[in-house]
Amino acid sequence: MPGDSTLVTYVAVRSDSLVLTAPRQKLANASSGSLYLKPVLPTRYILRAYNAAGQDSASIQITMSSLAAVLSFGLSEDTIVIGDSTILTYSSVRTDSIVLQGIGKLTPVASGTRLLMPTANTVYTAIAYGIYGNDTASVTVRVEVPYEIQAVNGRYYKSAMGSGIPSPAMKFRIVDFSAQPLRKVWAQFRLIEGDGYVYPDSGRADVDEFVYTAYSFSGSRADAVVRIAVSGVDSVDVLVRARMLVPGANAQAQYILLSDTYQTIKGFNGLPVAVDPVTGKYLRVANYESTLGFVAVIDDANHNDIADDGETVNTTVKVFGDERTGLIVNTVCPDTTAEGIGIGSNYSRIRSAYGVPDAAYEDPTPDTLVMFYNTLGMTFFCGTNIATNGDTIVAEIHLWKP
DSSP, rough: TTOOOOEEEEOOOOEEEEEEEETTEEESSSSEEEEEEEOOOOOOEEEEETTTTEEEEEEEEEEOOSOOOEEEEEOOOOOOOOEEEEEEEEESSSEEEEEEEEEEEOOOOOOOOEEESSSSSEEEEEEEETTOOOEEEEEEEEOOOOOEEEEESSSEEEETOOOOBBBSSSEEEETTTTBBSSSSOOOEEEEEEEESSEESSSSOOTTTSOOEEEEOOOOSSSEEEEEEEEEEEEEEEEEEEEEEOOOOOTTTEETTEEEEEEEHHHHHHHSSSSSEHHHSSEEEEEEOOOHHHHEEEOOOTOSSSSSSTOOBBBOOOEETTEEOOOOEEEOOOOOOOOOBBBOOOOOHHHHHHHHSSSSSETTTTTTTEEEEEEEEEEEEEESSSSHHHHHBBEEEEEEOOO
16 A cells, blocks of 8 residues: 555675666665565566676566556447447546547546447457556457348248238348357348238347247238348348138139249148149149149240249140139148138039139030139139039139139
């Protein structure tokens, strides 16, 4: 403590004289001894030994540690997104000045704040200077630089009309250039197509490093496109579909639209049981008939006899001399229209829902009633002829652009 003294001892060999600084003082005994030192301030003492062959030196530092400057640091945010800032809060006691390395002096000395806006991970170190000793403190600011959005569960999500719980969960990860997940970056969610709503419309990573959203089928459309975006960095579009049989220009069955690609068909339904050719045409049939009761006819646009991922189901096929596009449901497909019409519906239900068909065809071998609803873009194939078996039921439905 100031005002106290300390006993210093020394030993020298082959010394002719010893000089202590500071202040400069020649010691009476050139070989060994002790003396009391009573510095007013922290002081480094140097003892030099001389003889005819040369000199040597040793030093000690005497401080007043209990009265040294004390510095404390804090941050409003220790992790920020590039372009954002954090506030450095500091306080000190017994301090004459504080220097933040790389920036300069902090004022006022006793306490204050400083706005920091680093562009990369940065360690900030400051030194508080006092007459009885100094103190050092450091803080680290982590800067998140977003690079990419990852759709953890892919791009395809299934739900039900009137529901906002898609399967799997719509969760995303935002990562930097080294694929490390980021927690502070905000993502925005927006409905690109559809008549429901997205909630929430923004968010950032939860404790599990994922950011979540959901889509509610609150309207009449059974399809939606939801976009997640980090402004100026990246965006990802995902598809959400409800289980429903939808006629019209955007016809849908087994989660698939007429405009979808083969890749989307597989994304929602997995690999087909088979990919069959259509004789004499550049068409491929993605066949899920035995598992899902669903068939999609794909346009072999490049004529390579393969269903490529980018080729679509906007393909026409001949049905009794008329052109019809190729979304077909039958057997075990559970999809129904908004009016409840699907596989197993009877003739009277169809007539009640959609009126008299625009055209009908009766095939006696086997007994089949084919009903065309041109304004709907639907063709119903009934299992037996109504003329011979009364109120027949639907065994197959074709969807096509009206």
